[in-house]
Amino acid sequence: MLAKKKRVKKTAEEREGYEGLKEVDCLGLQAAIAKRSPEEVNIIRYSASLATGTSEKLHELGLTESNVCLLCGQKESSTTHMQWQCEVVKAKRKKTYITQIDPRDMPVHLLHGMPGSLEKDIHTTYWGKNRAEIHTEDEYARVRMGLPQNNRQWVFKKP
Numbered sequence: 001m002l003a004k005k006k007r008v009k010k011t012a013e014e015r016e017g018y019e020g021l022k023e024v025d026c027l028g029l030q031a032a033i034a035k036r037s038p039e040e041v042n043i044i045r046y047s048a049s050l051a052t053g054t055s056e057k058l059h060e061l062g063l064t065e066s067n068v069c070l071l072c073g074q075k076e077s078s079t080t081h082m083q084w085q086c087e088v089v090k091a092k093r094k095k096t097y098i099t100q101i102d103p104r105d106m107p108v109h110l111l112h113g114m115p116g117s118l119e120k121d122i123h124t125t126y127w128g129k130n131r132a133e134i135h136t137e138d139e140y141a142r143v144r145m146g147l148p149q150n151n152r153q154w155v156f157k158k159p
């Protein structure tokens, strides 16, 4: 188990797409994948591998003349842009509470489909952000991120 944690830590240090990842929530990831179609599982695996071929990466490799997003024309075409910020992709995305979450509120590794271990504090998001740090305005999305409801206190009080 210790070796596994060290591998995750080393990978998080080396790959900016896993920044902040301390431990992978393997059971959570398996449970999430179990409910998905084979095509969706492939998309999650591809995203979590950080191997997405964005214009930015292709430009870094000298394979394209520009790093502009081919869908919307914006200068930034990182994986985060492609998956969370591109207006063309957003317009095609099915509306769920996830589309209401501001990507600035999520850790980078989770944006790419790699869940980390859960935080223990029930007053924060599952990844440890306080309500005051959150940009997401939709209350249902906030609750789905792990925050207690605004107008209701949890039964357990923080010591």
Ligand SMILES: [Zn+2]
Binding pocket: 069, 070, 071, 072, 073, 074, 081, 082, 085, 086, 087, 088
């Ligand atoms: Zn775009």
